[in-house]
Amino acid sequence: MRRVYLILLFSLFQSRAAQAAAGPYELYLKGDLLQAASAYAALAAERPDQAKPLLNAAAALKQAGRYHDAATYLVRALERDPHNPDIYSELGWLRFHQADYAGARSAFEAAIRVQALHARAELGLASVYANLEDKPLALEHLDKYRQLRPDFAGVDYILAWNYMNFKMHREAEEALIEALRKDPSFTEARLPLAGIYARQGKFNEAWNQYYRVLDYAPGHPIASKMMKVLEGKLTKQPEEIRPPFKITKPLVMEPLDALENLSDSVKIRVGIGTGVTGKQGANNLLLFRSYEGITVTGKASGKNFANIPPDQIWYALYEGGAVVLKDPKGMVYGRFTGTLQLKPARKNGSIIFEASAKIKNPWFRGADRQYRGYIELSPNGTRGIKAVNVIESELYLLGVVPSEVAPQWPYESLKAQAVIARTQVLIRRARGGQHKKEGYHLCDGQHCQAYKGKSNEANTTSRAVVDTEGEILTYHGRPAYTFFHSNCGGWIQASKEVTGWGDSPYLVTKADVHPDKPEEPMDPWDWHLWLTGNPAANCNYPGRVRASEYRWMKIIRQKDMTFRINKDYSVGEIIDIVPLRRSPSGNVNTLRVVGKKKTVTVTREHLIRNLLGFSSLKSTLFEIEINRFKNGHVRNYWIYGGGWGHAIGLCQSGAAGLAGKYDLDYKAIMEFYFPGTSVRHIKYVKKK
């Protein structure tokens, strides 16, 4: 109680302090960019010895799209701080984006004179030479940039971008492959690679690359369309080009006595093979078997319809509003309009769905899937067969934790994931959840939490579930909203900042750095350097976390940006894109898009992420630079970003960092991300 009181008092004090200083930075965060710039300019006049207010004015003006004015402020700042390479470099970029190549070059060169190894100035020089079509010098500086940011997928992407512009297709191919090695989710790199293969007549490879785009961006329009186009040209069967994952023998886990002794926990219903919105995919057909044998029962009647021997594969087809069951010979065993239960014939058994190219739902087409508990099949309107996994919640968690985090991560971070995943189950089960209409508590995708079933289980993550059995995170005695995300980019966002996320006192904003490290105050200029650099953070954890999840970038051509945005909003050709409101974490919460026909303002997190380019942005933590021709028309957009996910609640990569770098235990990790909450043991297990 005392602790809560202290926190309250502290936050009161903080907001007072913030109000007292309700100055330029608050204006900037609110999206009043021009007012913020004027306020910083006024501050600069009061403090003639400081460059910082001028730099902040420049940063605010740049965000507002006033590159020329921003550059003027930077020139003035250089009079006050003439040996700061970052100012020269940023000046170079502002000039570059306005097609002033001579001016940009001299600024980048000045930056490099002050600091020989300045990554952004090297990238800037390379970009200047590229636009001047000086191939050798462009490539020379790109090479230096690559040496300075070796883990950054953006480097290889920019290299490839330039190679493509120079029509050096073989080099472009290599650079794209390298970018994808560092960041397999990099759709903007995979699409051109597929295109290169298609032009070379390597149709199988091209098809495979488009298929892989769908792994990260389900239903991606270009990839789906191109796969259809290429299908007639393939020289191999799709299953040969991309062999499905097969389960060939029972999963043998390290003996886990405790797992055998897990008490019975409450049963939950999980929709399996669901899409991005958590709705079930089209299951026209399902093939299933079990190592233990299966009993098929009618849910309503309790009647036993069939006993399937071990390893025999049976079929369930969707036909005319019914589930048609067929035996291995293809003989119709029965037609069912109600719900069928497929139960393993032995305790602790599992049901396996066999992958088949004939299945429309990619989840069941691309890999064998294995589930503990039992399965319910029922006709799902016109969508095919609905498949629900009915499973005890503790057994379900065995499949969730390794689907959400890497089993090789530091053990305490796995335990933290187990506790917050369990808490999510309780909340969604109690509320009926968003999937009440669909007849399950949770879906198996990112929408709720990723669940890939038994074949994905690992010894470490299973032990983490067992070691925390029955533990959930609570706030004032009730389950806490344990939101989590993959990587915050270095700064956690408060839930109240984001439309539709509520205002929970424990979902606060803070730097994702060691709890003892004091937070550094941020302002627009520092934030820009922070985002375009590679600053230390819990979730900046090389070797464990992909660098591309912490910092990323992409370049989008004007044609593509205009096409994409006009699919959602008929604004005409894009003239300007301005991030307005930001959270103190830097996440963009309001985006203004100015088109020739009209201007729109977008505020929803997922809408902002989905709008800019052909795949969604990893997060709303980004800065956008607009590159224009001399005549002011847009050439392309450079987006620099950080993190993956909504940045609210627990940062999974940061939890790994806190456990691995600083030896924090799982309770301390959760106290860090959900301050004021506590771990409680709940009795949702039935005593034997």
Ligand SMILES: [Zn+2]
């Ligand atoms: Zn869901």
Ligand SMILES: [Zn+2]
């Ligand atoms: Zn983080």
